Amino acid sequence: MTKSLYVRTVLIFIAAVMISLIMAFILAIHMYSSNVKSMAEGQMIALGKKMISGMNEAPPSSLPNIIRNIVDLPGTRVKILDENGKTIAYGDGGSGKETPILQKQLALVIQGGVYRGKVAYNKEHSGPPSFLIGLPFQMEGKPYALYISPEINKLLDEFRKFTLTVLTSVLITGSLLILLAARYIVKPVQRLTEAAKRMAKGDFGIVLQSRRRDELGALTAGFNEMARSLRMLDKLRSDFVNNVAHEIQSPLTSITGFSKALRTKQMSEEERRQYLTIIEEESQRLSRLSTNLLQLSVLQQNSKLHHPAYLRLDEQLRRSIIASEPQWSAKGIQPELELEAVTAYGDADSLEQVWHNLINNSIKFSPAGGRIEITMSREDGFAIVGITDYGHGIEPDELPHIFTPFYKADKSRDYAVKGNGLGLSIVKEIVDMHRGTIEAKSRPGVQTVFTVRIPVQPVEEIV
Structure with a gap:
């Protein structure tokens, strides 16, 4: 009791x-x-x-x-x-x-x-x-x-009796008022308890109404915010599972279909080679998907730098451009570089993947014969890298979602442009791991700019 x-x-x-x-x-x-x-x-x-x-x-x-x-x-x-x-x-x-x-x-x-x-x-x-x-x-x-x-x-005896009578009346009246006041105080807590039990069973659609402005009102508002976050996480989890299933199902369907065709259909050597090429490409896409999923999971669970050191970001960006030469040469794109010599603190392998993903995206979505611009400068203790392409751009309502896993601005999921919607998510996790920021700005049909800010000193020294 x-x-x-x-x-x-x-x-x-x-x-x-x-x-x-x-x-x-x-x-x-x-x-x-x-x-x-x-x-x-x-x-x-x-x-x-x-x-x-x-x-x-x-x-x-x-x-x-x-x-x-x-x-x-x-x-x-x-x-x-x-x-x-x-x-x-x-x-x-x-x-x-x-x-x-x-x-x-x-x-x-x-x-x-x-x-x-x-x-x-x-x-x-x-x-x-x-x-x-x-x-x-x-x-x-x-x-x-x-x-x-x-x-x-x-x-004095009379006064004692009178005082005792008054105080006893006050005690009785106060106790009755306390019974009512305590119920007023405890009732929201009971509601929160019941709501927490429902939430524990998977019901995240709970919204508690409260007009209080005290600590209990703040607790109720915090509970509603937690429920909203859990609803979003549950939706993200559901979308994540659906997206993974979709990304896996499509190449598996292709592999299964072309494998059956190879086994049962009479075809020329040229057709057979074409089917085998498609099976190989779909297998590689599955391999990339599993690799990216594993990397994204590792980054989300471990936010520490693996091999931190000082490195020249301008040289790293030049190497990334050189490594991407087959892609931009094939489309007749000429990169334009304006790189200030900047030494920053970070993990070389992780940051190289950031530049590789962003530069490849710029190449993918640039028209043939177009151009991309890569700039770097130092400002307020940060290395600022800008990567600009002049392709078809991103719609304003899509910009807030581009760093969400599996999100693709191309709703039809055109696989002519290879990708599984995890590249920018991985980039965002790596930049966050370096205590930096990344943002995207776009004017559809004009240009898209990704801006990355990386600390040039360890976070402990900046603080």
Whole structure:
């Protein structure tokens, strides 16, 4: 039962309220007692002076009656003693208890002092703690002592009962409000728990509604964002599987069909060679696909550079252009280079694959007799490489997706242009691994520019 967040929240709140109310009760009693004692002392001294004045002004014949009336005061014990400690008059204020006076208390007052203190009970006299006021006065030339002890304990008891009643009412009311407030707090958490269970079963289409602006509202918004990301990942996974199946199925169908034809169909030597060439090309495409898939998986799982070192990027780009000469020579393309000598920090093999993929893409999508431009400069601690071709370009709505695995701007998947939609994905992973950036800009029918930024120093030194 106590494992429930709702129960724990309620118990913690009630415990906090109870501790606060107990402390408030103790503090209120203490403050009230101090204030009452201070006020009562002043009032008792003023009352005692009035009693003494009344006795001094009374004629001798009516003095006994005056004294009896003085000591017979409800709620206040009054006692008059002579210098020998003999009780002249006493009134118990309706309490039925006598106020004991010690010798030292009597001596102080008889000598003209004012006594302020507590009643000193002994074995014969007992009672709750109460304070005592002693005043000296003269009557018929003899010293006397007037002691007044108010029954303030009754007042304090009443105040305690009243305070306890109020605080108990506050506790009950607060507990009921806490039960409602805790449900208001815990209910979104319960909704999140149920949604998490549904998500664990594969339901990523969950959207929780919340108008709260507190931490729970932020948690709900974070959950919705997580659900949205998981929906996207699930869609990417599904698309990835479909794309892999499509990329594999097409060459397998070709290989199967032409293999059957070779086995069952009568054909010339030239046709047989043509069929074998197609089977070889489709097999090579399957091999490239598996190699690229494996490389993409490795790059996504391990983002560390394998063999980092300083290298001359301009020389590496020149080697890549030379290595691609058969492709651009066949289409009559003349590369234009403007390379600044830049030394950067990275993995030579990985970066060489970046330039190879980007340059080959530029050659593929450039018209015969066209041109490509390759530039490099250094700016703000980065080597900036630009590769531009003047082919048919990329549509604006396709630009955000070109780095997605298996994405092809050619919706018909024309295999005249060899590729499986993984090249730019691999390029993006390698550039990210170097803590760099890559972006593409295109004007359809005019040009396409890929810009790569690679740090010239290790990331640790840049930071």
